[in-house]
Amino acid sequence: MRPENLKTRIFLDGADPAETRQVMAALGFLDGQTTNPSLLAKNPEAKAHKVSGNKFSSTAIYDFYKALCQELSAMLPQGSISIEVYADAATTPAEMLKQARSFDTWIPNAHIKLPTTAAGLEAAAVLTGEGRRVNMTLVFSQSQAAAVYAATGGAGRGDVFLSPFIGRLDDRGENGMDLIRNILAMYAPSDGHVEVLTASVRSMAHFQCALALGSDIITAPASVLLAWAEAGKPLPRADYTYKAEGLVPIPEEVLSLNKSWQDYAIGHPLTDAGLEKFAADWNSLIDMQA
């Protein structure tokens, strides 16, 4: 059962249906699931293909991803399933649009994950204009969040998720939770068409802090969700404080949300590195000769 006062939607970050079943059984509810190429590469069946030297062809990988998303969607028909486009630094908006429109036919409850780069934002503007749902991923700055808001103006509430990656900011010594706080504050007076999905959650402290801040959605790995279930699904008390020991604070910026998306600083080194890693993990599953 969902805790009575829980307002945040809880997603599983993973790409293994057996794990989804386990988490659903432990929690008694689940609001959605996020996938990405790195998680796909950890899927037991995908891993077995790779280890046995029987990699996917460049078309079979999409069939595999589609079947996986269909299985997840059948388990979570009322929830949302995020499906990520393949993108590297050279991928054009047109190539992202082609994948996105195809993914959108796979299941009725897809959010299409696009990188928060100029190409991804251009694709997001087109897709939301077509009434499709997107999840803007690899977000590491408040100005990227402002750009997402501007690029997707006019979208319906719930149609746009924004995924700031807190764990990866922590990894380089910055307090990722500050970014969530800053973006929520920036979006508070807005029309609410972009929902904040706290991603790259590594610990129960991240999870509890995101709840305390009022993140619209949190996606967390099975290990964190199972530990939360085991602890009785506690919610943070009103006096909850997050201990960001050894992490440098990320100051809040004052940004207007009224500019065009091209006018915001979009680039971030962690977005570039993340894109590269996702592309490498996707390609590691493919037999380039097939």
Ligand code: E4P
């Ligand atoms: C989810 O949408 C993200 O892709 C995921 O949370 C990234 O997590 P990581 O930084 O642990 O890879």
